[in-house]
Amino acid sequence: MTVTAGLSRTHFDFKSASLPVVALVLKTTDLAVLATELAQRLADAPGFFDQDPVLIDLAGVRDAQEPLDFSALVQLLRQHRTLPVAVRGGSDAQMQAACEAGLAAAPDAAPTRADAEPREVVREVEVVREVEVVREVPVAALPAVVVDKPLRSGQQVYARGADLIVMAMVSFGAEVIADGNIHVYAPLRGRAIAGARGNTDARIFCTCMEPQLVSIAGIYRTTETELPDSVRGKPAQVRLEGEKLLIEPLA
Secondary structure: OOOOOOOOOOOOOOOEEEEEEEEEEOOOOOOOHHHHHHHHHHOOOOOOOOOEEEEEEEEHHOOOOOOOOOOHHHHHHOOEEEEEEEEOOOOOOOHHHHHHHOOOOOOOOOOOOOOOOOEEEEEEEEEEEEEEEEEEEEOEEEEEEEEEEOOOOOOOEOOOOOOOEEEOOEEEOEEEOOOOEEEEEEOOOOOEEEEOOOOOOEEEEEEEEOOEEEEEEEEEEEEEOOOOOOOEEEOOEEEEEOOOEEEEOOO
């Protein structure tokens, strides 16, 4: 038998990497309740996830007395086209059970997320001779995907990691999704889902607001709730205030 030692060349390398993930913040250990709410939340957007990695945040259920079935939770999340990979913030028992179910223990620091949208301006602080100086440093905004053709019923456009600009009508039954903002410079009659990965600062802008559904960061409103005359069929925007979805006329 020949043993070769001291190889100077290998066929792989180990390198650090940042992986964008979606954080699922649990508020209950009742998987039946969670399954029902997931089904309701994603019923109008079955393509919301596309095998996205998921970090399960247990901070909100850390002190729960009921045990959490992590194997069942992983299976539930996989049914919605997600890939649970890690947990954080749980008790020692919860973290141990999660690891036994094949999940990795992540640090409690905030994860890298695709929905962490860069601001237009970052404030950088310098101290010069004990006097604080504030400089404004421009940062590149999210890229934008532009669609200049009408979207018919059954068609879907998803701007992953970007804003979405639509220059033509979004028909009833069509769907536009963006991780950032959505701009529709025509009648919006289908579904518009902005902040698809949890960006609560995202907005929807439209020159003719007649949507089938609007949603920002998972908070949505359907046509079952009729729009007021001040915005129906008129230029308007949709934004979040806390967990309340606001639809307001554009001045």
